[in-house]
Amino acid sequence: MKIPLILTGVILLNLGGPDSLQAVRPFLYNLFSDREIIRLGPASMQKPLAWLISTLRSPKTEKMYSQIGGKSPILDITRAQAVALEEALNKKSNSPHSFKVYIGMRYWRPFTEEVVEQMSRDGIKKVIGLSLYPQYSVTTSGSSISEFRKAASRYGMEIIIVDSWHNHPLYIEALVDVIKRGLASFERESNPHILFSAHSLPQKIIDQGDPYVDQTVETIREIEKLLPITWHLSYQSKSGPVKWLEPSTEDKLEELAHAGIKNVLVVPISFVSDHIETLYEIDILYKDLAGKLGINLKRTESLNDHPKFIAALQDIVEKSLKN
Numbered sequence: 001m002k003i004p005l006i007l008t009g010v011i012l013l014n015l016g017g018p019d020s021l022q023a024v025r026p027f028l029y030n031l032f033s034d035r036e037i038i039r040l041g042p043a044s045m046q047k048p049l050a051w052l053i054s055t056l057r058s059p060k061t062e063k064m065y066s067q068i069g070g071k072s073p074i075l076d077i078t079r080a081q082a083v084a085l086e087e088a089l090n091k092k093s094n095s096p097h098s099f100k101v102y103i104g105m106r107y108w109r110p111f112t113e114e115v116v117e118q119m120s121r122d123g124i125k126k127v128i129g130l131s132l133y134p135q136y137s138v139t140t141s142g143s144s145i146s147e148f149r150k151a152a153s154r155y156g157m158e159i160i161i162v163d164s165w166h167n168h169p170l171y172i173e174a175l176v177d178v179i180k181r182g183l184a185s186f187e188r189e190s191n192p193h194i195l196f197s198a199h200s201l202p203q204k205i206i207d208q209g210d211p212y213v214d215q216t217v218e219t220i221r222e223i224e225k226l227l228p229i230t231w232h233l234s235y236q237s238k239s240g241p242v243k244w245l246e247p248s249t250e251d252k253l254e255e256l257a258h259a260g261i262k263n264v265l266v267v268p269i270s271f272v273s274d275h276i277e278t279l280y281e282i283d284i285l286y287k288d289l290a291g292k293l294g295i296n297l298k299r300t301e302s303l304n305d306h307p308k309f310i311a312a313l314q315d316i317v318e319k320s321l322k323n
Contacts (some may be wrong), residue, residue, distance in 0.1 A: 005098035007125035010089070010317055011115060012082055013144040014132045016105025017072025017275050023108060024062045028054035030107040034087055034089040036143035038202065057180050068279040075110075077273040078103050078132070080305045081313070088314040097321065100124065106144045116151035128320050129314065132272055134171060135219060136164035137212035139201055150195055160320050166215040170312035172222045174266070179227060182265045190296075192263035193230050195252060196220055197282065198270040200235035203243045213245065216269060232256070233269075236286075249286060257293035264290065266299045272309065274302045279313045 018027040032040065034048035040049040065071060086101040102119060104112030119127060129148045131141040141163045152159050165171060179194065186192045186207065198216050206213050220231060234252035238244035247255070249266075256264060268278050280297050290297035303309040 006096055006126070007123060008097040008099050008129040008321070009119050009122075010085065010099055010101045011106050011112070011119070011127055011129050011148065011150055012078060012085075012101065013112065013129055013130055013141075014074065014078050014276075015140070015271075016108035016111075016123045017074040018065060018108055019071050019075060021062045021065060021070055023071075024057035024065060025054050028057055028061060029107045031108060034107070034143055036146070037139045038242070064276060064280045067284060068276060072275050073279070074273055074275040075103070075108075077275075077302075077304050078105075081132075081273070081310065084305050084310045085313050085317070088310055089317060099317070102131075104144070104148060106147060112144070112147045113151040116148065116155065116157075120155040120157070121296055124157065126160075127152060127163065128160045130162045130317065130320075131164070133164045133270070134164070134168075134272065135212050135215035135270055136199075137201060137205065137210050139210075140199075140212075141204060159270075160323075162316055162320050164211075164215060165312070165316050166219045167222050168312050168316060170315055172219070172226065172310050174306045174308035174312060175219075175223055175269075176226045178300040178303065178306065179223070179229070179265070179267060179310060182267070182298060183226070185298055186263055186265070186296075190263045191230075192265045192298075193232065193261050194230060194265050194267055195235050195249070195256070196233045196243075196267045196269040197249045197286075198233065198237040198245075198268075199273070199277065200244045202240075202246070203245055206245065219269060235253075236281055249282075250289060253286065253290055253293060253295060253297075257290075257295055261295065261298045264298075266297060268299065268302060272303045274304060277300055 001047055029050050032053050033047050035160055040046050082101040089099040102115050104115040135139040137258045145161055145163055173218050234247050234249040236249040237247040287297050
């Protein structure tokens, strides 16, 4: 007698990004409205100030997106990850589960709340919420998971949360693979230095016990076990007047130039897909700055739908069901 398969949902939780230039301002508004990321005065002023900031910033941000195709590629890439993961999960003939993989974005469509409603309509009773941020922070994984929990509670779903996988062996192997390929793109004897560039956070968040920096360093230490490298760590994408993590990627590039370093491979360590931070900030802004400093700067490919990365997500999902 054939045992009926258990329909299990997986929702990939991610930041999201504007899917057109017209979506930039509302995307920024949603981002700055989230007090988990940055607190703009008292709670009553968060949304009015978010409206003001998004209105003032949107023209400059629209120009950035116009240089990378007029939108963020993060939705298309996350969809590709979801398709690959669903296919990998459903290939196992001995699994008691049949999987359907969804995407839930925090600050732009498809919003997590709407996706969870769709999951309920699809008959999903059990859901694995998988954060696509490898290193945990309350500002990223924490905020996305909180939104998912809130939405799932409305439908009485059984949920399993995966909030961090910064040292997963297959994830580390995927990073090692793209780093090796990046290093191979330099001429022999060029002695490239590796610069891990992570998304910055307000220093206050770390001081309050957030594990983001420690987990980022742990990821790098795991890479070191498989690949002897000379490396540095810096932080990008800060915004606002508060004190952010240091050193910034700009400052670190200047420091490396002053030390006589001529070749740098940037590894976007806290990102698993291309978006504005890789395609504009690293590939355009930092590459231009590096050129002026006399540095030959290259970037590793983002993980996107790298086979080992998809295998890591598959293993993470399967093990979460056994815990």
